[in-house]
Amino acid sequence: MxxxxxxxxxxxxxxxxxxxxxxxxxxxxxxxxxxxxxxxxxxxxGSPFNVAGIKDIVAHPEYSSAVGLTLYGAENEAATAFRRGRFGVTRAFKKVGGWLAENF
Structure with missing residues (x-):
């Protein structure tokens, strides 16, 4: 197919x-x-890589899509916040890391 x-x-x-x-x-x-x-x-x-703090949890191919979409969303959130004058990359990554830790 x-x-x-x-x-x-x-x-x-x-x-x-x-x-x-x-x-x-x-x-x-x-x-x-x-x-x-x-x-x-x-x-x-392929497996996720460069995922700080929770590598052992999500370092398997079955999590690739979820990790990729989450990182993509975090990057876009950071870019949007920067354009709006609310630069909070650290906060965005903490939120993403917290969500991943809770859900995986």
């Missing part, structure tokens, strides 16, 4: 650098080998 969509959109040739699998499905036995056979490019499993 993914391969068909990549071909349909004309982006299938942009995968020369490979594919990074994330999420719980990336833990399935043999999934990287299968993906390499289907897409004919290198495939690896």
């Amino acid at each position: 993914v391969q068909k969509e990549l071909i349909r959109s004309g982006t299938d040739e942009l995968l020369i650098g490979g594919i990074v699998l994330t999420g719980g499905t990336s833990n399935l036995a043999g999934i990287t080998k299968l993906a390499e056979e289907v897409f004919c490019v290198p495939v690896r499993v």
Whole structure:
């Protein structure tokens, strides 16, 4: 299904650098080998990194999307606060870290 969509959109040739699998499905036995056979490019499993303080909790591929979206939101919150004159990056990261610690 993914391969068909990549071909349909004309982006299938942009995968020369490979594919990074994330999420719980990336833990399935043999999934990287299968993906390499289907897409004919290198495939690896990705996990969150550079997450201070809670690395041991979220350093697994099943948390990649949640961590990525949270960090993205924190960065945008910090940029918005800076534009509004309420520069509070430290506060934003403390809130994100607290939320992650409570929920994971």
